[in-house]
Amino acid sequence: MKLKSKKLNKGIYKTIVVATFIVIVWILLTMVFKLVAAIFIPSPVDLANSFVKLAPGLPSSILASIFITMSGFGIGIAAGVFIGMMMAYSKGFMQTIGPFMEVTRPVPVFALIPLFMLWFGLGLWPQILLIALGVSAILGVQTYEAIRNMPIVYIRAAFNLGASKQAIFRTVVMPYIFPHLVGAIRVAAATSWGLDVAAEFMGVQVGLGYTMIVQQMYLNTSGIIVIILIYSAMAIVLDQVIRKIEKRVTHWTDREALSFDGLN
């Protein structure tokens, strides 16, 4: 343990050195030598000013974007896991929905944005639906594949102990596949933010993405960067939350113990 924390400290030290170096170069370029125009790379002072200027409108935009993204993300995970499980549970469902899913899954969800706008207008729900669609496509495939990779002995043991098919899905399949979905959920989280930005670019009148497009119209680079930073912060927080939940739900696996230290 001690060794590990020492290593970690060394890692942080390196990170701080690199970060400081980048900030110094940034200040030198934009404020001391003024080599780069503010429209390409604004100075730290410009950023601070933009932040102050945008601040009054930020809380409502941030809330709107968080609401849209999280709703879509949540609905998408639930729908994706459900569809994936149904495909494994019922042959009939698989035969009916499976081929349809195979054909539609590779279609980039981003390409559907204009169509969604036409069909459903510019409200919150089309946007949420769009994100849910993107997320469920990722989770559906991953869920189905994780179930197919299950060791048959668990299923047989459960059947043999008197469990019904439904009970097996609830008590054996669900807990078993969860650790296998963590990767997909993290990818889906990142995709959700992307879809949120894209949909707001396309014409939704609320949220951070919309605010960003307005900044672009005024050639306000520092405003754009401020919003990018906010998006990054939100994405990092969500990722951390997912990892916290992951730790609790996968405590029974050997994930924590896995290490390649000392191997060549």
Add this chain to the structure above:
Amino acid sequence: MIVFDNVSFSYKTGKKEFQVYKDISFNIKDNEFFCIIGPSGCGKTTLLKNVAGFEHPTKGNIYFDDTIITGIDYKRAMVFQEDAVFPWMDVYTNIEYGLKMRGINEKERKKTAEYFINLVGLQGFERTFPKELSGGMKKRVDLARVLANDPSVLLMDEPFGALDAMTKEILQEKLVEIWEHTRKTIFFITHDIEEALFLGDRIAIMQKICNGGEFKFFDIPFERPRNIYLKETEDFQKMRRMLVEEFKKYDA
């Protein structure tokens, strides 16, 4: 009673058909500890899977208490060769799983689970997760989980095959003790002659399994209750030698 009535099993890989066993007929009596020994691989596990109902014979029927076996039933409980303990449940939850699935109330479940936890010697490990248990302890969990469900027959597929010699011996003694206590019918598969001799009432040597299957039965005369010192007696070693010679006959 388990009755094999002219049972055959074959499977197809591509165009080639493999006969695992052919026209087998024999009985396993109630309360009998019956062992089959045979070399690893080649499908003696198939016989057990057929009784469990995971797979079905391609010809003939297997009867359990005069009814043809058509599916999986908790009354015919399998102890797998692989580790079948659910790693996402702690020891207690694993052991009460079958009872819970069959809708038995919590009070009853608790009583039964505790009894079997004590029986296999896992007191104090109720809230431990399988990743922290040794292979031998996991097998104990598996055994307790199956026994708690009160099956009529235990189907054991080389359950101790993956354990080290010491742990194996401890668990063999435990199993003998439990069996002498409960007298459940046990159908046990192993490739370890000594194990079969120590545990069973009757042994069948299964040979030529790849081209049909052929049985030779031997009664085991050793008195019960048995303990591990039985393995060191002259009679035991003589019988072991005799069975090894039987094997050689086929190999030659």
